[in-house]
Amino acid sequence: MVKGYVILEDGTVYKGKSFGAEGEALGEVVFNTSLTGYQEIITDPSYNRQAVVMTYPQIGNYGVNREDVESDRVHVEGLIVREACAYPSNFTAVMSLGEYLRQEGVVGIEKVDTRSLTRHIREAGSMKAVLYAGTKEPDVAALAKKAHEWEGLSGVDSVREVTCSEPYVFTGTPERPVPQDGKYNVVAIDYGVKSNILRMLSRAGCRVTVVPAQTTATEILAMNPHGVFLSNGPGDPSAVTYAHTTIRELIGTVPLFGICLGHQLLTIAYGGAAYKLKFGHHGGNHPIQNRTTGSVEITAQNHCYCTDMNSLSHTTVEETHVNLNDETCAGIRDRKNRVLAVQYHPEASPGPHDSAYLFREFIDMINDYISEKNKGFTECQSVRIYTK
Known part of the structure; x- marks a missing residue:
């Protein structure tokens, strides 16, 4: 199993499991309350420099198709979900959401307590984070410091x-x-x-x-x-x-x-x-x-x-x-x-x-x-x- 971590700039850590590409991603974590439309969301250029938490518990059940993209690539820095569906069921699907993220080189983490993470963001505000997916244990303190020192969105021409x-x-x-x-x-x-x-x-x-x-x-x-x-x-x-x-x-x-x-x-x-x-x-x-x-x-x-x-x-x-x-x-x-x-x-x-x-x-x-x-x-x- 490839491990997954969401490490916020304030040191808060959420553990999970990787279902996308391996590696590290820096982004500002925001939550999205849509029940469907994950393919449109992750390809929306407005999410550049952001990692998205989907509040709906199961994401990916109808897979990924060739039509429902909003740009020429995935723009989110990472995707965080409670449960990622590995076996989608839809006649338009050409691959699973996890396969799509791996193809695009985008970190995806599932098995995260997204309710807790969303509550934390609501109370503390959107915050910078490192998403980590890999087989080794990450240096949590170093990654939290990296997130804190990242320039983020404010004052940056994205x-x-x-x-x-x-x-x-x-x-x-x-x-x-x-x-x-x-x-x-x-x-x-x-x-x-x-x-x-x-x-x-x-x-x-x-x-x-x-x-x-x-x-x-x-x-x-x-x-x-x-x-x-x-x-x-x-x-x-x-x-x-x-x-x-x-x-x-x-x-x-x-x-x-x-x-x-x-x-x-x-x-x-x-x-x-x-x-x-x-x-x-x-x-x-x-x-x-x-x-x-x-x-x-x-x-x-x-x-x-x-x-x-x-x-x-x-x-x-x-x-x-x-x-x-x-x-x-x-x-x-x-x-x-x-x-x-x-x-x-x-x-x-x-x-x-x-x-x-x-x-x-x-x-x-x-x-x-x-x-x-x-x-x-x-x-x-x-x-x-x-x-x-």
């Missing part, structure tokens, strides 16, 4: 580690192609984008061009977009300084739609602030209230940072959604400048689809923008004809 290197047109995958006849030209800035977000934009009628996070506003506007999407992504929004500049220059030029990290980056671009939550929001069952309609949506969430609405009191930004668990900001809007952003995942994968209407609202903003441009062009043409 986006550089996950963004694309070159622009590309999103066409989907061979298993899940998307239509290419959309009427709206949308540029998606890749801070760690999930594939299902791009699929939802495509289904809404957009031709999506994905660009690296460092792309400037001048370069984006030269592509003549009808709208710009600001993607989800990992880490500390305050460290992605080039994004603040780009977004600040885009506000008021074209409609903007941000999700998760995109939401936080918009906050900072407006001159506001984002702060780190004690243990973050990670799961597929978080209640959000829409301030405009009063309705409650059950949402998928994955973020460690949050918008401070008081820091935006000097702006034209209003709060549109609030998290009912802790009353934190979950959505903002600037109607004057056609800006919309939410601190959760309306595209789900995994999770419910209660909030898919937000993609339609983005398209509505784009249509208003196009109508205004066409009206201005018509008026200009009329003046030219009259003067002739």
Whole structure:
């Protein structure tokens, strides 16, 4: 048996058994309350530099397939579960979760008391850890010291580690192609984008061009977009300084739609602030209230940072959604400048689809923008004809 250890920076140790790759992994440990969707979770770039504890007791029972990936690789530093299913049963499965982790070189540890670990994180807050999988006994004290001295997430630009290197047109995958006849030209800035977000934009009628996070506003506007999407992504929004500049220059030029990290980056671009939550929001069952309609949506969430609405009191930004668990900001809007952003995942994968209407609202903003441009062009043409 290959031993498994979760060694937290405060010296707390959780023993288990390896079911993934052997070795060591450094990451910030967070817990996710989703009942299903582990494949989407571990391939979400937003989890870069993090190790995920799944609170549901059995993980892996339907295996891993070729369709339910949100990027081109596993992004979690490690996965911690109570029980990993070694013999999955599903007609789409091509391998077990453990085989997938070993193939990707990612540490996975099972037989851990995940209830205790989750309670510890809730009380003490998210903390850095070393995950160890091997046949030898680890030096626990040395690994706890290593975890404590690791730089973690705060102040680190994690986006550089996950963004694309070159622009590309999103066409989907061979298993899940998307239509290419959309009427709206949308540029998606890749801070760690999930594939299902791009699929939802495509289904809404957009031709999506994905660009690296460092792309400037001048370069984006030269592509003549009808709208710009600001993607989800990992880490500390305050460290992605080039994004603040780009977004600040885009506000008021074209409609903007941000999700998760995109939401936080918009906050900072407006001159506001984002702060780190004690243990973050990670799961597929978080209640959000829409301030405009009063309705409650059950949402998928994955973020460690949050918008401070008081820091935006000097702006034209209003709060549109609030998290009912802790009353934190979950959505903002600037109607004057056609800006919309939410601190959760309306595209789900995994999770419910209660909030898919937000993609339609983005398209509505784009249509208003196009109508205004066409009206201005018509008026200009009329003046030219009259003067002739």
